[in-house]
Amino acid sequence: MDKPRRIWVNTLLFSLTFVAAVTLIPWYGFHYGYTAADIIIAGLFLVFNGTAITAGYHRLWSHKAYEAHWSMRLWFAIWGAMATQNSIMHWASGHRRHHAFVDDYDKDPYSAKRGFWFSHIGWMLKEYDPKASDFSNIKDLKRDPIVVWQHKYYLLLVLATNIGFPLIAGLLTGNVVAALLLAGVLRLVLSHHFTFFINSLAHIWGKRPYTDKNTARDNGVLALLTWGEGYHNYHHIFQYDYRNGIRWWHYDPTKWIIYFGSKVGLTKGLKRVSNYRIEKARIDMQFKYAxxxxxxQQALKNLEEQYEAISQTWQEWSKVRQQWVELKKEELKQNWETSDVHKQYEELKTLLQEQQKQWQLARAGLLT
Ligand SMILES: [Zn+2]
Ligand SMILES: [Zn+2]
Structure with missing residues (x-):
């Protein structure tokens, strides 16, 4: 097989901006200093770039976890182009393959099985991916005129935003050089690596509470840098959920943007996985680890019995839930509150909650 050719544009972009960020930027700061305005503007650009990738490129376009108003899609397309991680089409196509073939050495474009460097940045430095321009898995996105427009004018948008926005900021603050360095270069380098951590570190460092079928990890620390995408183990099992951090206290600003968007009519059709399915996945893994x-042997047997009991209740519950869906279809919902199915449903729900509580107690007692 031929050796993959180097992609010089990417290699130079990543290396030159990185070198400038660790040399030129501190040097300038030391000699001339940066003002609070320089730092705040760079910070804002960083937030807009990062969340355009996580809420737009990732959860909206790659996974269709919700729908967004055209104005929000346009916002994501522009700030996403500024993040310079390729067009929405390229990004979403590669990302869908990452999920479909996760960890496969050849088919996952940034397979964690090929090591930290490759999954972080190495995969973009050479022509490793033979399917890089195969857009057969994003036919749906080709129907979005904003996606098509962004793809067509991607290079122009990258240049206009990366040079134009910091230039405007510099003219406003009165220091164009400081703006080009902080809001231009440093912002780009940080924005790049924060996203790249999701492909590298989030597949190496952290826990696997929901599935061990792939390398994806849940990591609250990483969530701080990645606008909430650190809960990557959850994301890989339930990729169409608009949330990555499912608990209310989980730091997931991307989920909050999408949620508050729905309150003001900018987003709709937010997809969520039911709590019971999430709990089921968690308990399956807890049983496996235990x-x-x-x-x-006796302790194991006791735990097994409890696990079987929960699984059975779970099965019955989903059966009843299915009946409920059927009932709804037949528009018998008005009788729902008084129906036997409803009574059964509520009883099973209570039983399941009780069994889950017992399960957690037993597990905690046995494993300490
Ligand atoms: Zn992943
Ligand atoms: Zn994803």
Whole structure:
């Protein structure tokens, strides 16, 4: 097989901006200093770039976790182009393959199995991916005129935003050089690596509470740098959920943007996985980990019995839930509150909650 050719544009872009960020930018700061306005503007650009990637490129276009008003899509397309991570079409196509073939050495474009460097940045430095321009998995996105427009004028948008926006900021603050360095270069380098961490570190560092079928990890620390995308183990099992951090206290600003967007009519059709499906996945994994760890046969047997009981209740619950869906279809919903199915549904829900509580207690007792 031929050796993959180097992609010089990417290699130079990543290396030159990085070198400038660690040399020129501190040097300028040391000699001339930066004002609060320089830093705030760079920070704002960083937020707009980062969330255009996470809420736009990722959760909206790659996963269709919700729908967004055209004005919001345009906003994401412009600030996403400024983040300089290729067009929405390229990004979403590669990302859908990442999910479909996660960890596959050849088919996952940034497979974590090829090491930290490759999954972080190496995959973009050479022509490793033979399917890089195969857009057969994003036919739906080609129907979005904003996506098509952004793809067509991507290079122009990258230049206009990366030079134009910092230039305007510099003219406003009165220091164009400081703006070009901070809001231009440093912002781009940070924005790049914060996103790249999701492909590298979020597949290496953290816990796997929902599935161990792939390398994706949940990591609250990483969520701080990645606008909430650190809950990557959850994301890989339930990729169409608009949330990555599912608890209310999980730091996931991307989820908050999407949620508040729905309150003002900018977003709709927010997809969420039911709590029971999430709990089921979590308990399955807890049982798996506990059985690997427990050496006492009796304790293991007790835990197994509890696990079987929960699984059975779970099965019955989903059966009843299915009946409920059927009922709804037949427009018998008005009788729903008084129906037997409803009674059964509520009873099972209570039982399941009780069993889950017992399960957590037993697990905690056995594993300490
Ligand atoms: Zn991933
Ligand atoms: Zn994803």
């Amino acid at each position: 059985s690997e760890k427990l050496t006492c």
